[in-house]
Amino acid sequence: xxxxxxxxxxxxxxxxxxxxxxxxxxxxxxxxxxxxxxxxxxxxxxxxxxxxxxxxxxxxxxxxxxxxxxxxxxxxxxxxxxxxxxxxxxxxxxxxxxxxxxxxxxxxxxxxxxxxxxxxxxxxxxxxxxxxxxxxxxxxxxxxxxxxxxxxxxxxxxxxxxxxxxxxxxxxxxxxxxxxxxxxxxxxxxxxxxxxxxxxxxxxxxxxxxxxxxxxxxxxxxxxxxxxxxxxxxxxxxxxxxxxxxxxxxxxxxxxxxxxxxxxxxxxxxxxxxxxxxxxxxxxxxxxxxxxxxxxxxxxxxxxxxxxxxxxxxxxxxxxxxxx
Amino acid sequence: xxxxxxxxxxxxxxxxxxxxxxxxxxxxxxxxxxxxxxxxxxxxxxxxxxxxxxxxxxxxxxxxxxxxxxxxxxxxxxxxxxxxxxxxxxxxxxxxxxxxxxxxxxxxxxxxxxxxxxxxxxxxxxxxxxxxxxxxxxxxxxxxxxxxxxxxxxxxxxxxxxxxxxxxxxxxxxxxxxxxxxxxxxxxxxxxxxxxxxxxxxxxxxxxxxxxxxxxxxxxxxxxxxxxxxxxxxxxxxxxxxxxxxxxxxxxxxxxxxxxxxxxxxxxxxxxxxxxxxxxxxxxxxxxxxxxxxxxxxxxxxxxxxxxxxxxxxxxxxxxxxxxxxxxxxxxxxxxxxxxxxxxxxxxxxxxxxxxxxxxxxxxxxxxxxxxxxxxxxx
Numbered sequence: 218x219x220x221x222x223x224x225x226x227x228x229x230x231x232x233x234x235x236x237x238x239x240x241x242x243x244x245x246x247x248x249x250x251x252x253x254x255x256x257x258x259x260x261x262x263x264x265x266x267x268x269x270x271x272x273x274x275x276x277x278x279x280x281x282x283x284x285x286x287x288x289x290x291x292x293x294x295x296x297x298x299x300x301x302x303x304x305x306x307x308x309x310x311x312x313x314x315x316x317x318x319x320x321x322x323x324x325x326x327x328x329x330x331x332x333x334x335x336x337x338x339x340x341x342x343x344x345x346x347x348x349x350x351x352x353x354x355x356x357x358x359x360x361x362x363x364x365x366x367x368x369x370x371x372x373x374x375x376x377x378x379x380x381x382x383x384x385x386x387x388x389x390x391x392x393x394x395x396x397x398x399x400x401x402x403x404x405x406x407x408x409x410x411x412x413x414x415x416x417x418x419x420x421x422x423x424x425x426x427x428x429x430x431x432x433x434x435x436x437x438x439x440x441x442x443x444x445x446x447x448x449x450x451x452x453x454x455x456x457x458x459x460x461x462x463x464x465x466x467x468x469x470x471x472x473x474x475x476x477x478x479x480x481x482x483x484x485x486x487x488x489x490x491x492x493x494x495x496x497x498x499x500x501x502x503x504x505x506x507x508x509x510x511x512x513x514x515x516x517x518x519x520x521x522x523x524x525x526x527x528x529x530x531x532x533x534x535x536x537x538x539x540x541x
Numbered sequence: 542x543x544x545x546x547x548x549x550x551x552x553x554x555x556x557x558x559x560x561x562x563x564x565x566x567x568x569x570x571x572x573x574x575x576x577x578x579x580x581x582x583x584x585x586x587x588x589x590x591x592x593x594x595x596x597x598x599x600x601x602x603x604x605x606x607x608x609x610x611x612x613x614x615x616x617x618x619x620x621x622x623x624x625x626x627x628x629x630x631x632x633x634x635x636x637x638x639x640x641x642x643x644x645x646x647x648x649x650x651x652x653x654x655x656x657x658x659x660x661x662x663x664x665x666x667x668x669x670x671x672x673x674x675x676x677x678x679x680x681x682x683x684x685x686x687x688x689x690x691x692x693x694x695x696x697x698x699x700x701x702x703x704x705x706x707x708x709x710x711x712x713x714x715x716x717x718x719x720x721x722x723x724x725x726x727x728x729x730x731x732x733x734x735x736x737x738x739x740x741x742x743x744x745x746x747x748x749x750x751x752x753x754x755x756x757x758x759x760x761x762x763x764x765x766x767x768x769x770x771x772x773x774x775x776x777x778x779x780x781x782x783x784x785x786x787x788x789x790x791x792x793x794x795x796x797x798x799x800x801x802x803x804x805x806x807x808x809x810x811x812x813x814x815x816x817x818x819x820x821x822x823x824x825x826x827x828x829x830x831x832x833x834x835x836x837x838x839x840x841x842x843x844x845x846x847x848x849x850x851x852x853x854x855x856x857x858x859x860x861x862x863x864x865x866x867x868x869x870x871x872x873x874x875x876x877x878x879x880x881x882x883x884x885x886x887x888x889x890x891x892x893x894x895x896x897x898x899x900x901x902x903x904x905x906x907x908x909x910x911x912x913x914x915x916x917x918x919x920x
Contacts, residue, residue: 228891244647244692432642438597439637440657440708450656454647 240534248458251534261523263331272331279325280313284488292321297506301418307506312379317509318496318502326490327516333491334520337405337475338468344410346464351415354448354456356418357425368422371415379412383474387483401486405478409471420463424456457533465528469521475519492517542614543570544715544748550608552586552593555601559821563589563603564676565772568847571716578759578780580795581769582815587752588638590769591718594750595633596625613715633663634709638721640701644693650677650704651689657711659846675723680737699730706737716748723758735762755796760784768792771818771828774847778857786878788859789848791829793878804855827862835876837862849875 252258266356271278288294288311288445298316302324309316356367385406390396396404429433429452437451478484479493482502487494492513499509561751566588571577579587588778592598593605595619610617613632617625634657637643644653646815670689677685680703693701702722702872709717723731739762742749751759759766759780766783768776768791776789787793794813815832818824824831830840834847839862847860851874864875 222637432637432639433645435597436635436637436643436705436708437645437656438629439595439635440711441626441628441660442630442656443626446660451645455645 248534252501252530255530255533257526258534261526261530262497264519264523265527268331268523269335271328272335275328275332279322279328281322281325283321283325283329283490286316295448296320297363297509299506300508300512303508314512315506315508317498321490323495323509323512326495327492327512330489330492330495330513330516333402333485333489334472334517336402337409337491338472341406341409341413341471342464342467344406345414345417345467348410348414350421350453352414353418353423354419354425354452357422358429358444358448358452364422367418369432371418374412375415375419377412377418382412383478384483385409387478391483397486400489401484405475405484409474413467413471417460417467420460421456424459425452428452462528462532462535465524465531469524473517473521491503544573544575544613545571545829546609547590547594548609548611550590550593550610551606552589552598553606554603562772562823563820564593565820565823567608567769567772568772569767571748571750571776573715574742574748575765576742576749576751576763577764578753578763579752579769580759580766581758582754582795582813583640583819584820585769585871586772586820587754587769588720589772591635591720591750591752593636594718595629595869596620597629597635603628603862609911625880627661630657630714631712632714633716633718634714636702636709636717636719638720639697639725640705641725643705644701646693649690649692650696653693653904654704654708654711657708660843661712672711673707676711677704679710679741680704680707682707698726702726702730702734703737706734706741709743711742713745714747716750718750718752718904720752721754721768722751724755731758754797756784757799768795771823772820773860775829775860777847777856777914779854781855782857786853786857788853788857788864788873788878789829789861790833790835790863790873794832814823827860835873837869837872845870884907 242383256451286294286296294316295307295312296316296318297307298312299305299307300315301308301310301313303315307315312322312324314322314327317323319325352367356364387396387404390404391401398404403529434447434451437447442451475484475491476493479491480497482497484493485491487498495513496510497534499513503510547570548568550564550567551562553560553759554563567586567590569577570772575606579590581587589598589603594610594612594617598605605618608618612628617628618687620628629733632834645651651670651673654673654875655666657673658664658669659666668729673689673789674685677688682688682700682703688696698706706722709719722738723734726734735758738749738751741747742762751763753759756766763780766780767774768783768789774781776787776792778786778788783792784796787796791813794811797811798813813832818828818831824841826839826841826844827833827836828844830836834841845860845862845865847858848865849855849858850864851871861873862870865871872916
């Protein structure tokens with residue numbers, strides 16, 4: 218009987234070993250492990266988290282009011298003081314990063330600007346994501362006339378020059394009650410969302426078009442799943458990875474757009490501080506003192522670079538063809 | 542009353558090149574607990590028939606243009622979408638051909654099996670999870686409890702097909718459509734999966750429609766076999782009768798092309814020459830006529846009906862002029878088909894298997910199944 222029992226026990230042992238030897242990990246956990254091992258992406262993530270913390274705790278971190286150009290005793294603060302490491306005669310020890318042309322503390326303004334940048338990065342991209350996913354998934358899944366209508370609308374918006382559109386809505390709505398909401402931020406959110414959701418919609422439509430032909434969708438239909446269920450539970454998570462990469466590149470894009478608009482003078486309204494506004498204002502005195510331009514430009518560069526590293530890392534980590 | 546009664550089913554695909562008559566007037570029935578085999582080469586309408594039964598034909602371009610599908614007393618073709626969804630997975634379930642692509646790669650095994658339970662039996666998460674463990678054990682997944690939160694990529698092909706079977710069984714359906722359930726698997730796994738299906742069919746009294754191009758696969762499992770060609774049923778018989786007394790030259794062709802691996806075989810495998818007809822403009826007469834070596838003039842002129850055969854069992858029907866006692870027909874009635882097939886050793890093996898079906902043999906076919914024929918499309 219040994220010939221019968223031996224293989225059986227071996228088989229059982231193999232099964233046990235097989236289960237014990239392996240950690241249970243989801244696809245997302247696998248992707249996370251790959252991301253953690255990417256040094257550039259982790260550095261980027263670290264910088265982004267740091268900026269996030271600075272933005273959240275801005276009131277506690279900023280030494281001065283970012284819009285108040287006077288010293289504690291009510292006198293006009295020194296204007297265009299250099300940062301203390303500059304070592305010139307214009308250094309003022311009270312102002313670590315110096316002051317701008319009105320005497321406002323640059324460090325405080327940089328810190329508060331991080332807030333605006335973060336909000337401008339997150340909110341429009343969230344709107345873009347929701348609208349883009351909805352339009353893209355519906356168009357891709359149902360096809361036919363739904364696809365035709367939604368995609369023609371998308372094409373029209375895609376074809377319209379972004380900057381021109383933003384200029385037009387800023388020019389027409391900036392001085393209305395709507396343009397005043399949140400110091401002009403809401404108008405920027407809406408403007409950026411309107412010009413940018415089309416890319417997201419196209420990305421999702423393409424993903425869904427290829428995914429919906431997969432057999433597991435047919436299998437889901439065969440167990441009686443409704444269209445809504447197939448879209449939300451089977452198609453959405455399968456298409457999420459490339460969309461996340463798009464989001465991680467979309468956030469710095471929105472931040473940069475806000476900075477650009479503010480630099481052109483059609484972004485948020487003064488006296489609110491953003492990096493773009495600071496560059497715009499510092500530009501006037503650039504020949505006298507480069508610091509009011511250099512410092513916010515440096516911040517923008519660092520955050521953009523961090524998001525780019527993170528986005529690259531995400532793209533590599535979420536690529537299903539990559540194995541650990 | 543049979544569980545499923547299909548009458549004159551026609552499914553067509555409206556393409557740019559013309560109308561493809563993928564299923565063209567198919568009539569059959571399946572009794573409760575019965576296993577029916579649908580056999581034919583690739584592209585003859587087997588899968589489309591199965592998909593039509595659940596109304597899963599992609600529309601457009603496909604459309605069921607005619608017919609009646611009475612399931613449990615209700616016509617599936619007259620139901621609205623909600624009613625059909627209530628039947629899918631619940632009363633009629635399906636096992637797909639390729640387990641590698643039929644599972645959603647981003648959902649865990651337990652969530653995929655639970656889906657039907659939550660949808661149809663309104664179970665909550667934990668109930669569904671417990672039932673999932675039962676199902677996985679039933680289909681022979683070792684350490685089922687530990688594998689619940691695994692993803693499909695952590696399972697082998699055979700295990701994934703077991704998962705697909707567990708999904709199909711989850712709501713205790715009355716009918717399971719198995720569309721080439723073993724084609725994508727290797728031979729040893731094929732045998733295991735067929736064994737499993739056979740035992741499940743016996744244990745749960747579930748009716749099966751087993752779709753395959755491999756006569757060896759259906760031999761040990763089915764009570765009746767329908768041979769399909771070009772969207773039509775060309776021969777219907779009990780499994781034993783079909784292998785003892787096949788009538789249609791196309792069936793002979795299929796039997797002739799079952800390969801063997803043992804040394805007895807000296808000749809080459811004899812394929813059926815040519816390809817199935819273009820279903821956009823099929824030949825006017827018998828659809829098999831262009832490839833048939835027994836054809837006569839009548840075959841090209843008019844298509845034969847599916848009718849009984851003079852010297853066969855009463856429920857044995859064939860769509861062939863050669864077997865029908867009409868003027869100009871009937872030349873195949875008295876032909877000894879054994880000479881036409883040549884090596885009959887394969888048939889003897891198959892007949893042994895067939896003999897085991899009603900005998901409820903505890904251990905059946907796995908050892909003596911015909912070897913892998915998956916690479917030979919169009920046997």
